[in-house]
Amino acid sequence: MTMFAIGVDLGGTNLRIAAVDSGGRMLEKITLGTKVVRGRETVIHDMCSSIQALVERFGSSAGQLSGIGIGVPGIIEMQTGMLRESPNLPGWSDYPVREEIERRLGTRVVLENDANAAALGEKWLGAAAEVDDMCMITLGTGVGGGLVLGGRVFHGMRGMAGELGHINVDPDGPPCGCGSNGCLEQYASATAIKRMAMEAIASGAAPELERAMSEDPEFSSKGVYQMAVQGDAPAREIFGKAGRALGIVIADLINIFNLPMYVIGGGVSSAWEAFAPAIFEQVRRNSFVYRATAPPEQTGGMPATNVQDPACRHTVITRALLGSDAGLFGAARLPMMAQHDAAKATLQDLKRA
Ligand SMILES: [Zn+2]
Numbered sequence: 001m002t003m004f005a006i007g008v009d010l011g012g013t014n015l016r017i018a019a020v021d022s023g024g025r026m027l028e029k030i031t032l033g034t035k036v037v038r039g040r041e042t043v044i045h046d047m048c049s050s051i052q053a054l055v056e057r058f059g060s061s062a063g064q065l066s067g068i069g070i071g072v073p074g075i076i077e078m079q080t081g082m083l084r085e086s087p088n089l090p091g092w093s094d095y096p097v098r099e100e101i102e103r104r105l106g107t108r109v110v111l112e113n114d115a116n117a118a119a120l121g122e123k124w125l126g127a128a129a130e131v132d133d134m135c136m137i138t139l140g141t142g143v144g145g146g147l148v149l150g151g152r153v154f155h156g157m158r159g160m161a162g163e164l165g166h167i168n169v170d171p172d173g174p175p176c177g178c179g180s181n182g183c184l185e186q187y188a189s190a191t192a193i194k195r196m197a198m199e200a201i202a203s204g205a206a207p208e209l210e211r212a213m214s215e216d217p218e219f220s221s222k223g224v225y226q227m228a229v230q231g232d233a234p235a236r237e238i239f240g241k242a243g244r245a246l247g248i249v250i251a252d253l254i255n256i257f258n259l260p261m262y263v264i265g266g267g268v269s270s271a272w273e274a275f276a277p278a279i280f281e282q283v284r285r286n287s288f289v290y291r292a293t294a295p296p297e298q299t300g301g302m303p304a305t306n307v308q309d310p311a312c313r314h315t316v317i318t319r320a321l322l323g324s325d326a327g328l329f330g331a332a333r334l335p336m337m338a339q340h341d342a343a344k345a346t347l348q349d350l351k352r353a
Contacts, residue, residue: 002063003339006051007332008070009114009324012088012141015043017050018325019058020332022066024125027058029328040092048104067108067335071117071327072097073144078159081111087142087177110334114327115144116153116162118265118320121330123148126321127263134261135253136320137164137246139268142177143185147257152337165189167252169245187245188275190268193221196238206234225271236274243275247282250317254287260313265320272319279317290315 003022008015019027030050035042055065074086081098083089098111112120119136128134132151138144145164147154154161165185166178173182174195186192200206201213212227213219227235250262264272264279283290295314320326 003066003336004058004062004064005066005332005335006054006068007117007328007330007334008047008051008068009117009327009331010043010047010070010072010089011114012073015047016328017047017054018328018332019054019062020329021062022336024329026325026328027062028054029325030054040089040095044100044104048101051105065107066339067110068101068105069110069112069117069331069334070097070101071112071114071331073114073142075160075163076111076113078111078155081109083111084160108335108338110338112153112331112334113144113146113159113162114138115165116146116155117330117334118144118326119146119148119162119263119330120153120333121322121326121328122263122265122320123151123330124333125329126326127318128261131260133257133259134263135164135257135259136263136265136326137184137188137249138266138320139188139190139264140266141190143183143189144266164249164253167249169248184245184249188242188268190221193224193238193242193268194219196241197221197224197235200234200238206232208232209234221268221271225274228271228274239271239274240278242268243278244282246275247279248286250279251283251286251290254283254290254293254315258289258293258315260316262315262317263320264318265322265326267324269319283317 004019007018007020015032016029018029021027032046051068072083073088075084077084081096083092083095083097086092098109102109115138118138122128122136123134134148136146143165145162147162166180166183168180168182169184169187170182174186175181176183176186197209201210209227212223216223224235224238228239293315295316322329
């Protein structure tokens with residue numbers, strides 16, 4: 001029997017809801033503004049109406065509903081389904097998200113950190129589909145991370161593992177929203193790229209960036225990228241900094257985990273050409289495990305080779321493939337996996353009886 005699930009990506013600016021079948025086909029996607037300012041009641045209400053609409057639409061044609069998976073920005077307590085802290089969703093701290101949505105919909109809800117969900121999406125249908133163990137770093141407004149080990153999200157003790165955006169790159173670096181200084185997020189997020197551009201302009205050393213910014217009131221990290229592509233040295237240096245910071249963190253991850261694949265996604269990853277060379281240079285310098293396992297002349301985007309044969313495996317650092325849909329696919333995958341686990345446990349109980 002075919003199955004489908006609803007995946008939700010609750011971002012700081014967009015709320016997206018999709019129906020996805022068990023074969024990984026997206027049946028329909030709804031995008032709503034999050035209206036964070038109007039409060040969580042409005043957001044939860046809009047989310048639940050869209051979920052109900054999709055369940056009704058596909059309930060007969062797409063088979064049985066596995067459940068609802070929701071990717072949420074912030075740190076989540078897996079056991080209780082509480083959102084403990086979310087910089088992008090003010091007013092949601094210590095809110096029982098899972099319980100509230102389950103109560104309204106009367107169905108099973110699986111909650112996950114949004115970057116963990118994106119990692120699971122890339123593992124299921126994207127860049128890491130051929131490997132069991134992977135790590136993903138998501139470069140957006142902030143920097144998120146997710147670890148998938150043995151095909152499953154690694155949660156740590158309470159569900160808060162994988163906060164790769166807050167690995168320290170420079171203890172004397174800029175203050176971070178998490179309370180520390182010089183986290184990866186302060187160098188490789190869209191916010192950081194823009195901040196570094198403002199700093200370069202303030203120092204008087206970036207006249208072209210200054211001109212571009214004065215001409216465009218909505219000048220953002222994308223504008224800095226365009227300047228870098230055109231060869232502007234200060235803009236290129238900003239992406240160099242981002243790449244070096246990513247390289248430091250990825251080298252640490254390689255030394256700790258020796259995984260076959262590190263995937264970089266999120267909006268800023270579309271500037272891959274501008275920062276990837278600095279990643280590879282830094283990783284090669286910092287990680288002897290990488291030097292021992294690097295694919296021959298990796299320039300990026302190289303697929304994993306000979307994944308079946310451990311002796312031939314290489315450490316691959318590459319771009320994500322699913323774009324902004326990674327989190328939606330991963331969120332939809334969660335209830336499917338939970339259902340599969342439950343069925344397996346029942347089968348084992350029956351065998352034992
Ligand atoms: Zn931080």
